[in-house]
Amino acid sequence: MSRVAFLGLGHMGLPMAKNLIAAGHEVRGFDLMDAAVEAAKAAGVPVTEFGIDAVSGAEVVITMFPAGRHVISAYQDGLLAAAEPGTLFIESSTIAVDEARTAHELAVAAGHRNIDAPVSGGVVGAENGTLAFMVGGTDEDFAAALPLLEAMGKRIVHCGGPGLGQAAKVCNNMILAVSQIAVAEAFVLGERLGLEHQALFDVVSQASGQCWSITTNCPVPGPVPTSPANRDYQPGFAGALMAKDLGLALQAIEQTSTDARMGRLAQELYAVYAEGPGATRDFSGIITDIREDLV
Known part of the structure; x- marks a missing residue:
C-alpha cells in the first residue's frame, strides 16, 4: 500500500481519495476551500493545513486542480521541493497538453516522476470507482501508478508519452x-x-x-x-x-x-x-x- 497526498478535494477529488483509503492506501488530503476541508473531515479523509505538509513523506502525489496554471504554480511554489526524491506525481486535472508536458518537465528536473492522468466519468464515476483514466507517461511510471488508478477507476488506458493522456x-x-x-x-x-x-x-x-x-x-x-x-x-x-x-x-x-x-x-x-x-x-x-x- 502507498502513502498518498491528494491535493484538491472537490466534487471529484474527495470520492477518489475515499476510494484510495477504502483500498488500503494511507491518504493525506489538502484543499484551499473551507467547505471542501470540512467535507473531507466528515468523510474520514485526514486533511493537512498546508499542501506541502500532505506531500512531505508521501510516495505518490495526486493533484486535481481547476486549471493548468494552478498545477504549474503549485509545482513551482513548493510541492516539488517538499517531496521526497523520486516521488510519483499523478496529475489528474484536465489541463492543456503543453501544460501537462511543462508539469512533467518540472517534476523530472526536480528529481521526481510524473504522469498525466485526466479522468472521465463525472461525480458518479468518482463515487463508484468506475472512472476512466487516460494516461500519458513512461511505461515504468504507468506501471507504478496502475494499482492506485485501479482503486479509483475501471478503465485505465496508457495513451503514450507525457501529455498524451490530456x-x-x-x-x-x-x-x-x-x-x-x-x-x-x-x-x-x-x-x-x-x-x-x-x-x-x-x-x-x-x-x-x-x-x-x-x-x-x-x-x-x-x-x-x-x-x-x-x-x-x-x-x-x-x-x-x-x-x-x-x-x-x-x-x-x-x-x-x-x-x-x-x-x-x-x-x-x-x-x-x-x-x-x-x-x-x-x-x-x-x-x-x-x-x-x-x-
Missing part, C-alpha cells in the same frame, strides 16, 4: 460536447414534431443514434431516471467545466491547424451556455438554451 481527454470531451448538443437538438425537434420523449428515447437508444448522451445523460426528464435532467440539471459535470475543456480543445485545434468545425461550434455554444445559469448546471442542460434559440 490529448485523449481533449478529444474525448470534444466528442462528448458535440454529441450532447446533437442529442439535445434531436429531442427539441422531436418535441416540435409531436414525439413523446420516451418514444424517441426507445428508438434512438437501440438504434444507430445510440450514445452516452442518450443512455446516461439523457437531456430530458423521464427516460433515464439517474440523468441530471431528473434533478433540475444539477451536475454531474457543470457547463463551466465543459466550456473550459472545449477551450482547451480549441487551443489544440488551432495549434495543430485542424479543420474541426463541429468542435469549434460546440465551443461557441458552451461558452454562451456557461455565461449564464449553465455555469453551475449540468452540461446536458444546454437543451434549455437550444429550446430558447429555436423559438
Whole structure:
C-alpha cells in the first residue's frame, strides 16, 4: 500500500481519495476551500493545513486542480521541493497538453516522476470507482501508478508519452460536447414534431443514434431516471467545466491547424451556455438554451 497526498478535494477529488483509503492506501488530503476541508473531515479523509505538509513523506502525489496554471504554480511554489526524491506525481486535472508536458518537465528536473492522468466519468464515476483514466507517461511510471488508478477507476488506458493522456481527454470531451448538443437538438425537434420523449428515447437508444448522451445523460426528464435532467440539471459535470475543456480543445485545434468545425461550434455554444445559469448546471442542460434559440 502507498502513502498518498491528494491535493484538491472537490466534487471529484474527495470520492477518489475515499476510494484510495477504502483500498488500503494511507491518504493525506489538502484543499484551499473551507467547505471542501470540512467535507473531507466528515468523510474520514485526514486533511493537512498546508499542501506541502500532505506531500512531505508521501510516495505518490495526486493533484486535481481547476486549471493548468494552478498545477504549474503549485509545482513551482513548493510541492516539488517538499517531496521526497523520486516521488510519483499523478496529475489528474484536465489541463492543456503543453501544460501537462511543462508539469512533467518540472517534476523530472526536480528529481521526481510524473504522469498525466485526466479522468472521465463525472461525480458518479468518482463515487463508484468506475472512472476512466487516460494516461500519458513512461511505461515504468504507468506501471507504478496502475494499482492506485485501479482503486479509483475501471478503465485505465496508457495513451503514450507525457501529455498524451490530456490529448485523449481533449478529444474525448470534444466528442462528448458535440454529441450532447446533437442529442439535445434531436429531442427539441422531436418535441416540435409531436414525439413523446420516451418514444424517441426507445428508438434512438437501440438504434444507430445510440450514445452516452442518450443512455446516461439523457437531456430530458423521464427516460433515464439517474440523468441530471431528473434533478433540475444539477451536475454531474457543470457547463463551466465543459466550456473550459472545449477551450482547451480549441487551443489544440488551432495549434495543430485542424479543420474541426463541429468542435469549434460546440465551443461557441458552451461558452454562451456557461455565461449564464449553465455555469453551475449540468452540461446536458444546454437543451434549455437550444429550446430558447429555436423559438
